[in-house]
Amino acid sequence: MxxxxxxxxxxxxxxxxxxxxxxxxxxxxxxxxxxxxxxxxxxxxxxxxxxxxxxxxxxxxxxxxxxxxxTCQAPPDDYSEGHPARGSLKIExxxxxxxxxxxxxxxxxxxxxxxxMDIAGPTDILGHKHLSSMQGGEPNYTATTPSKSNARSAPIIEVTAKQWAWAFRYPDKNVTSTELHLPVNQHIRLVLRSQDVLHGFYVPEFRIKQDIIPGRIINFEFTPIRVGKYLLKDSHFSGTYFALMHANVYVDSQENYDRWLAVAATQPPAPAPNLAAAEHAESPKRVFSSNWYTVLPAAPPIVNHSS
Amino acid sequence: MTNNSIQNIDSPIDPEGSQGELEEWWRYFTFNKDHKVIGIQYLVTAFIFFLIAGFMAMVIRGELITPESDLVDRPLYNGLFTMHATLMIFLWIVPSLVGLANFLVPLMIGAKDMAFPFLNALSFWMVPPAGILLLSSFLLPAGTAQAGWWSYPPLSTQNPSGYLLNGQLFWCLSVVFLGISSIMAAVNFVTTIIRLRAPGMIFFRMPIFIWSVFSAQLLQLIFLPSLTGGVLLLLCDLSLGTNFFQPDRGGDPMLYQHMFWFYSHPTVYVWALPAFGIFSEIIPAFSRNPLFGYRSVAMATLALAFVSSIVWVHHLFASGTPEWMRILFMFTSELAAVPTGIKVFAWTATVWRGKLHMTTPMLFALGGVVMFLFGGITGVMLGAMPFDLHVNNTYFIVGHFHYIVYNTITLAMFGGLYFWFPKITGRMYNEGWGKIHFWLTFIGANLTFFPMIPLGLQGMVRRVASYEPQYQFWNVVASLGAFLLGVSILPFIANVVISWLQGTKAPNNPWFATGLEWKISSPPPKENFDEIPTVTAPPYSYGKPKTWASSPTTEG
The missing domain is CATH 1.10.287 (Helix Hairpins)
Structure with a gap:
């Protein structure tokens, strides 16, 4: 029973x-x-x-x-034995x-x-069509871009990370920005570089992440499919103001993207405001302050467009 | 326990023995070569560092209760999480497990002491100076190391103060000292287990705890030199101007990452295997069943040690790792689930149709198994490399590994301490306070570490001192849990101190457990065994009436 x-x-x-x-x-x-x-x-x-x-x-x-x-609890003072089974070959x-x-x-x-997925990363063996490996030297994307005759050729954007600021350069239009604008539904190619320590490129809504290694140039590719505003975070611990190393990311319609690029191209380059530099200049009140030494925030990027 | 009288006839408690223990308290502050003294020295020292590191964790959680950076300034926050991890790993988990193993291994294999008693004392006495050195960096004008416990260059070699004496240097020296201490301990354990087993104690009669210490210490022996060497090179880069890892001067920061994880993944099993060993001792004893599939659990222990040595790149999936490595190491990493699965199933089957006693050690063991299951499943998820690219370096990872290091390993440690408390101290602990300790810990640990899983899924990056307001809810829950976890340690301390001083005298074998350590007096006499026992049967001979009451020479 x-x-x-x-x-x-x-x-x-x-x-x-x-x-x-x-x-x-x-x-x-x-x-x-x-x-x-x-x-x-x-x-x-x-x-x-x-x-x-x-x-x-x-x-x-x-x-x-x-x-x-x-179901198997014994009364507290009943230390008599259970069953002697030591195992079963079948079950194991x-x-x-x-x-x-x-x-x-x-x-x-x-x-x-x-x-x-088609994200490139440091090297690629799955046979996706990417930019050739660019380790060590200067990137050779200018040579490969025109050869892709695709009408919607993927834009290439250079990403530079430093303590603690992001900067983006659109080499085709020679536009620099501290905001990342991406056209929707196009395969994006980023060229990631760091000027000092390890950083990481991470937008939670994009789900993918790539560490940025100083001294190396890393390709990173993906296809945004949803128009909106997102937050790029540094995902690899990079020192004192690590938590402030953010940048706004806009996935735009092609039309808005082109318009933004055109407007940005007309703006004169100027130093961008920077959260880390601002907090370093005037630190907020804390209950405990160690006043230990810190690496100073790098000079803010000089860009055509900043948020 | 109605049967106490039976076994006490066997070998009555020696009141002078335990009396002598307490009167000779000063022995614990000397260069004593008795493995039992060294074991207790390790345990108490490690526990002090555990309290310090736990306090740091509560300050960290205090900072994270609000989105802004408002409790401690950012350099201090970075120093706190760096020191929290370093202390917990190198000065709590490793030495506490070495301490327990030190006390138990000679007793469980029927030896009078460790193979190299002098080396044993030397290994221990390197730990407190290394720990004090590390902590003293709080007093430096440059502050403590602030680059995280990985200390990845080039961040770790930046040294903004310009001082020669900086926290990172102290960190490197401390880790190198602790590395040397652990390598010496590993030599000692491996030799002891190979050479000093009692007659008849063949490998397949060793308790699983011995198997797991053996596997774990083999890992230490093989892989720890990689970390120690890597950190020495880092120290050269930091203080002597070399360029091993400096990308702007021809060095390679990826090299350090590989040297670091080449040890630091296997080391997770250096901590986890002894914890599994503790589960494998406690669960059969309080189920009154033999450990189900003893041989396959023993082999799974060795297999896990092997698999753990070929998976380290999964920590670098999102790093500068080529695709072929991502794919290869995804497959090897997922393999680790097989031997761990065997263990979890074996414990479950051991409990099945047993006669369970939900004592404090059993609660900690079963609670640990349940939370290990959760930690293991999130681990398999992380091994699925594409998913890891999303949650790598987020709180998902932090939640996952705290389910392993706290909710599994530290719970196992508590379980083990309660289980062998009568043997170590000669006194019984208080069961009621033990259970209160368990429930506070179990609830506190889940409240603290579970919220980190949704936080990571939503994209909260680890090691941030400030965060976006949308993450606040789960952070508040985690912080409250952490404060509860802090409180949960108080009944443990009270219980241990009061029971050690005034607890009822413990019989030789309060749990009617098998195993050689239960055949001798509590606490064990100076040289453990008057006469080295001969072992004739496999361990965990529960399920047969009264085997535990038989003569000490018949059975392991």
Whole structure:
């Protein structure tokens, strides 16, 4: 009788597990900021898959543990022995092989997702069409850009990070800015450089991230698909004013993007305001101040357009 | 415990022995070569650093309760999280586990002491000076190291003060000293476990705790020189003007990242494996069942040590890492889930149809397993490299690894301390206060570390002193949790101090557990065993009536 009861309970619980896993997997899309690049959609899909699988395993083990804790407690002074079973080859083989298959599934699926993303990064072996590797020397994008006769050729934007400011240069129009404007639905190519320490390019809505290594030039590519205003953050700890190293990112319609570039090109270059420099000049009141030495904020970028 | 009388006939408590322990308190401040004294020295020293580092964490959480930077200035904030991590890792987790292992390994394998008692004392006595050196950097005009516990160059070598004596130098020296101390300890543990096992204690009769200490210390031996060497090179860059990692002078900052993680990933298993070992001792004892699949758990321990040594690049997925490396290391990283899965399933199966006793150590062990499951699942998510590109360097990572280092490893440590408290001190702890400690810790830990998961998903970057207002809700929850976690330690301290001084005398084997350490008096006599026991049976022989009451020479 107890056996039957337990079987029924198990069946019900497995059903609950499946429903809960699928439901949480669906919910997972809403736990992250809106996806604003095509890569973001891929990553959200992967995350939803991981949450579904993870929930199923978590609830499975928790169910077993919880059931045992509730039903198997001995009276406090009863230190008599449980059962002598030391293991079972069948069960142990099962719980070795199943995780192997699961992790292969997860890795394989992640690999598929990664193939669908087109983000370049330090080097590329998946055969996406990127700018040639530009390690060490000056970037050779000017040579490759015209060869792409595509009408909507991807704009190339140079990104420079320094303690603690972002600067963007649009070489085609010779425009510099501390705001990053991107045309929507176009494959964007960024050329990332750092003038001092490690930094990281991260816009949460874009989902992807790339560290910027001083002394190297790193390509970074993605396709924004949603018009809006976002916040670029430095994702790699870069010292005292790290938390202030932000820049506004605008994904514009092609029309607005062109207009912005044209207007910016007419503006004379001027030093941009900078949060780190401002706070360094006049630090806000704190309960405890160490007054330890800090690296001074680098000279603010001189740009055509600043926010 | 009605059966106390039975075993006390076996070998009655030696009242003079435990009396002598307390009267000789000064031994703990000397260069003592007894592994039990050294074990306690390690544990108490590490716990003091744990309290200091925990206090720093509460200041950090105090800063993060509001979006603005308003409690401490930014250099101090950066110093605090750098020192919090460095202390917790190098001066709490590593030495506390070494301390517990020091006390237990000779007892559990039937040895009179460690293989090299002098080296053992030397390893310990390098720890307090290194810790004090590190902490003293708070008094320097240049302040402490502020580049995070990774100390990635070129940030870590910037030295804005221009002083020769700066926090980063102190950090490097301290980590190098602690590295040397740990390498010496590793030599000692590996030799002890290979050479000093009692007759009959073949590898497949060793308790899982011994397997896990063995695997963990092998990792220390093989990989720690990489970090120690890397940090020495960093020190040369910082203070002697070399250019190993300086990109503007032909050096490569990526080289440091690889040297750092080449050790610092395996080291996660140096901490985690002994924690798993503790679970594997506590859970069978309070389930009254043998550890399910003992051999596969033992092999999984070694397998995990192996896999952990070929996954370090997953810390660098978003760094200057080529695509082939991203893909290769994604596959190896996910493999780590297999041996860890085997362990979690084995503990679950051990509990299944057992006779459970929800004592304080058991609560900590089961609580630790549950939270490890969560930490492990978020770890598998992070191994899925495309997803990692989103949450890398966000609070998702911080949440994930605190579920491992606090909610799993530190809980295991507490569980182990309660479990072996009677053996170490010869006194029983107070069960009621132990349970209060558990529930405060369990609730506090989840309140503190769970909010970091949604924060990371939403894109809150780690190591920021100020943040956008949309992140405030979860930060307030985490901060309140952290303050609760701070309070949760008080009943533990009170319990340990009062029980050690006034607790009821502990019998040899209060839990009716198997294992050689339970066959001898509590606390153990000076040379542990009058006569080296012979082991004839595998460990965890629960499930057979009264094996624990049999003669000490029959069974491991």
């Amino acid at each position: 107890k056996r039957i009861l337990e079987t029924v309970l198990l069946a019900v619980y497995v059903a609950v597990m499946i429903v809960a896993s699928v439901w949480l997997g669906r919910q997972a899309y809403s736990w992250m900021p809106v996806p604003a690049t095509s890569e973001a959609q891929q990553i959200d899909e992967l995350f939803s898959f991981l949450v579904t699988l993870g929930t199923f395993i978590f609830l499975g083990v928790m169910g077993m543990l919880g059931y045992a804790i509730i 083989a099962l719980w070795t092989i199943t995780p192997i298959l699961l992790v292969l599934w997860i890795s394989g699926y992640s690999f598929k997702i990664y193939q669908r």
